[in-house]
Amino acid sequence: MRVLVTNDDGVDSPGVHALARVARDGGHQVVLAAPHTERSGASASLTVLADDGRLVVHERRVEGLEGVRVLAVEATPGFIAFTAGRGAFGEPPELVLSGINRGPNTGYAILHSGTVGAALTAATQGIAGLAVSLDTERREPHWETAAQVAARALAWFAPLAATGAATPPGGHPPVLNVNVPDVPPEELRGLRAAELARVGAVQAVVGEVGEGYVTVTFDTPPLPDEPDGDAVLVRRGWATATLVRVPSRAAGDLTGLVDG
Template sequence: MRALITNDDGVRSAGIALLARVALDAGLDVVVAAPHEERSGASASLTGMGVDDHLGIELTEIEGLPDVTVYAVQASPALIAFVATRGAFGDVPDLVLSGINHGPNTGAAVLHSGTVGAALTALTHGIPAMALSSLATRPSHWETAEHVAHLAVTWMVTHLTVDAVVNVNIPDVPLADFAGIVPASLARYGAVQAEIGDRGEDFVTVRFDAIRAEDDDSDASLLARNWATVTALRPPSEVDCVDLSTMCE
């Protein structure tokens, strides 16, 4: 089974190296294709940075994984996932794994995540996909991340669901303090809330304020209480609960 590993932190992040090792340990045939630089917040944008519709692709390496083909791509994570479904990096993958992101992807803020956006794009094109993120922007307890990623990837290989993206968030705590893995609903917000700061004649500034997690069963709250959370996310789809027929009258 062939797995594409991508992310939005860039091909040289510690999280993607760990995820690639976990995928190899799960018996997957791994190829890594990730942005050549950080593309956090890219959501599912299909943007490239090449000239004349050419995406720059450079063969590179991940330390400790000499036998894995690794591409640094001048494109957003979602575009990388998209072109992978068209065979840009060899055989079309059977599975896309996105992460491990440095920072959580919880609540309604998953809309803006490049890590989640890559997974949603892959699923939209028929490839099962999972997104994995750490609570910390600078994780220090990689043993816990590896433990959760191993369990999650093993589950994914067995189930290969095409009904939803599986979104995994991992607390950055020692294994001794790790509470376990639990399904969770999306919080109303993410880990931070964007707010307008200064306003000038020709500019505004935007700041990102940390949000205190509520004491409920949402992903953000459970993650703050040392649980790893799993949430099934559906790609954009139509709804039938809005009566649009009056627009045509």
């Protein structure tokens, strides 16, 4: 299966290298195309640094990724997924993997995630996406735990992507969002289906509002009372999996607004 691997931490991140190895070792044809620098929080934005109107792409060699074409792209992960679907890095992928992100992507805050944004962008083009994140702030996290969960998720998800079994008639393919706690493999409690939490793992707090400035800090909120929410489960040692879809028309009565 043709697989594009990307992320928002940048092409030099150990997490994206680990995810590319998972895909390669799973027997897939892999291209790693990731931002040349960190683009966290980019959501699905389509911004790009152009040189005379050209997307700038640098070939890289990464030890341990033999057989994988590695590209540093001067663009956001959403733009990379968008252009990959149009043949920018070879034949369009059949599946987009995004991550392994350093830090969780849980709850409704996935709206702002460049990691999830790349997968959602792929889905708008009819390409299934898998996003993987590791809940860590440590210098040397347990990438191997996230890689093991990613391999399990990929083995389950790739056949669905190949057959379109999870895609509703006339709709977009799903995105599988996976989050992993930063624990050794033997301490992982397992992998569970999860709801999106009302809040993510990180919350913005507006502080002082002054003349011409506002101070904003980011803090870890207390655990919400959501036993099946992804944020709670990850902090309790579970890896989580949640199927999400691209924005679609919501049901609702527009009487009084529209004509007819």
